[in-house]
Amino acid sequence: MDNVLDKLVIGRHEFGSRLLVGTGKYPSAVVARAALAASGSEIVTVAVRRVNLDRNAEDSIWHQVDLSKFTLLPNTAGCSTRDEAVRTAMLAREVGMGDLVKIEVIADPKTLYPDNQATIEAAKILIEEGFTVLPYVTDDLVVCKKLGDLGCAAVMPLGAPIGSGLGIRNPVQIRLIVEAMAGSGVPVIVDAGVGTASDAARAMELGCDAVLMNTAIAGAKDPVAMAHAMRHAVIAGRLALSAGRIPMKLYATASSPLEGLIG
Amino acid sequence: MKLVVNGDAFEVEADPVTVDVLVSRLGLEGQRVAVEVNRRIIRRAAWAETALAEGDAVEVVHFVGGG
Numbered sequence: 001m002d003n004v005l006d007k008l009v010i011g012r013h014e015f016g017s018r019l020l021v022g023t024g025k026y027p028s029a030v031v032a033r034a035a036l037a038a039s040g041s042e043i044v045t046v047a048v049r050r051v052n053l054d055r056n057a058e059d060s061i062w063h064q065v066d067l068s069k070f071t072l073l074p075n076t077a078g079c080s081t082r083d084e085a086v087r088t089a090m091l092a093r094e095v096g097m098g099d100l101v102k103i104e105v106i107a108d109p110k111t112l113y114p115d116n117q118a119t120i121e122a123a124k125i126l127i128e129e130g131f132t133v134l135p136y137v138t139d140d141l142v143v144c145k146k147l148g149d150l151g152c153a154a155v156m157p158l159g160a161p162i163g164s165g166l167g168i169r170n171p172v173q174i175r176l177i178v179e180a181m182a183g184s185g186v187p188v189i190v191d192a193g194v195g196t197a198s199d200a201a202r203a204m205e206l207g208c209d210a211v212l213m214n215t216a217i218a219g220a221k222d223p224v225a226m227a228h229a230m231r232h233a234v235i236a237g238r239l240a241l242s243a244g245r246i247p248m249k250l251y252a253t254a255s256s257p258l259e260g261l262i263g
Numbered sequence: 264m265k266l267v268v269n270g271d272a273f274e275v276e277a278d279p280v281t282v283d284v285l286v287s288r289l290g291l292e293g294q295r296v297a298v299e300v301n302r303r304i305i306r307r308a309a310w311a312e313t314a315l316a317e318g319d320a321v322e323v324v325h326f327v328g329g330g
Contacts, residue, residue: 022328022329022330023328023329023330024327024328024329024330025328025330026328032328045329045330046326046327046328046329047326047327047328047329047330048297048324048325048326048327049324049325049326049327050269050270050322050323050324051269051289051291051294051296051323051324051325052269053268053269053271053273053289053323060294060295060325060326060327061325061326061327061328064328067326072326074326075329075330077329077330087302090304091297091299091304091322091324092297092326094297094298094304094306094307095295095296095297095324095325095326096295096326162330192330212330213330214329214330215330
């Protein structure tokens with residue numbers, strides 16, 4: 001089943017799965033492990049935080065999940081300036097010894113909308129530092145083009161606010177980004193907003209190269225079942241896109257022959 | 264020696280207090296952590312030879328679950 005899709009290429013990395021998942025907010029480490037396995041994902045996101053010296057706060061994710069099975073995509077979540085994001089990315093590289101980073105510079109606390117300008121500036125610096133950069137941005141085609149031109153390994157427009165589960169609110173915007181980036185070799189990954197499997201399938205049908213989600217799986221009543229659903233939805237959406245859907249028409253067209261009807 | 268580790272006062276007695284010594288006093292030997300001293304990252308390979316000074320601000324970070 002995993003082999004039906006073509007590979008997802010991010011920088012110098014290749015992946016069989018087109019579903020990227022977050023590692024936050026799972027009800028337990030056991031559920032997190034099972035959900036990550038069920039998702040079939042090869043890339044997981046992690047956050048960089050101070051080690052709690054009192055030892056009663058959140059434990060290192062390394063103790064909860066065997067991260068050696070995954071390519072790690074550390075994020076700069078919690079940063080609100082270019083410099084904070086760059087500093088966090090540098091620390092992440094030191095912890096994880098990988099070159100991937102998801103740039104996330106938050107500008108608005110209520111919507112968690114990103115600061116696109118600061119993100120572009122951080123991307124420029126981190127690309128020069130040798131990072132494989134995946135920026136989280138609003139669904140703005142001009143911003144995505146600028147990031148692609150800078151040398152980002154992917155662009156990650158939001159489908160809806162982080163954790164909102166509202167789905168792909170602006171499919172036209174996402175489609176325009178997909179078309180603008182086509183031929184550039186820069187994958188488009190919808191990051192944030194997915195609520196259920198049909199949202200993931202929709203993103204893929206719109207031509208996105210992959211989908212990144214966390215809350216939709218971790219916050220579901222049964223995260224493991226939802227992870228399964230998302231894995232299949234991403235595959236289904238990708239297959240439907242390449243299969244080529246029928247045009248929509250206002251009126252019916254019979255599926256059964258009209259000849260030979262009984263009199 | 265008084266340091267500020269992750270925003271809190273932390274005292275270590277050793278001579279010298281290297282990053283290596285601090286990491287082991289924090290019980291983080293062999294853990295996947297990164298260390299910054301006064302906003303400069305100290306690569307793991309340099310921990311043993313990097314001596315800390317009174318009042319240094321040290322950040323010790325790791326990966327936690329996140330999106």
